Amino acid sequence: MKRLLAIGLMGLALVMVSSCAKKKTDTIIITKKPAPAARKPTIHKMGDYTQTRPVAWMGNKYTVESSLAADDSLPLASDGATRYYDNRIRLRIVRADGSEFFSRSFTKSFFRDYVDDASYRDGALLGIVFVRASGNRLLFAASVGNPDKSSDEYVPLVLRIDNFGNVTVSKDTRLDTESDTQQDDEDDGV
Secondary structure, three states, X not given: OHHHHHHHHHHHHHHHHHHHHOOOOOOOOOOOOOOOOOOOOOEEOOOOEEEEEEEEEOOEEEEEEEXXXXXXXXXXXXXXXXXXXXXXXXXXXXXXXXOEEEEEEEOHHXXXXXXXXXXXXXXXXXXXXXXXXXXXXEEEEEEEEOOOOXXXXXXXXXXXXXOOOOEEEEEOOOOOOHHHHHHHHHHHOO
């Protein structure tokens, strides 16, 4: 029995020595997260559009075409968080026989003298739309301002083209509230 006890103790000692020598396995796994690839900042477009309107002017029929398109060759505009391509607008006035009376491309720089520094630096040319014919002039509304479509920050301008093709620009100082006033008057009677 002593022999059996000695063999058992030796076996137990051998197991203890071998178990103590065994390295503990670590259950915590540490890996490095791969760095995201550097994304090129997205530059947005405000949306291209074309407007064609027939116009009776000085006893003749004309077609006014206004085409707005983003132009990546121009300096970028920004609303503070997002960058946008600035726009180039092509304005054409075509006679009834198809001949061209007026054709010109406009960029924000054309209106530099009529907008404040912040609007010029960060803003974009937002649009030029035909308003009406008045005497020997065609009147257009133009605007330079914040490129975000949900923003109402812009500088309203009036662009006039006379019957000789001369272009003049001025700030629009009249508020377009006549229709709002009429609507308020109509609501009062109801």
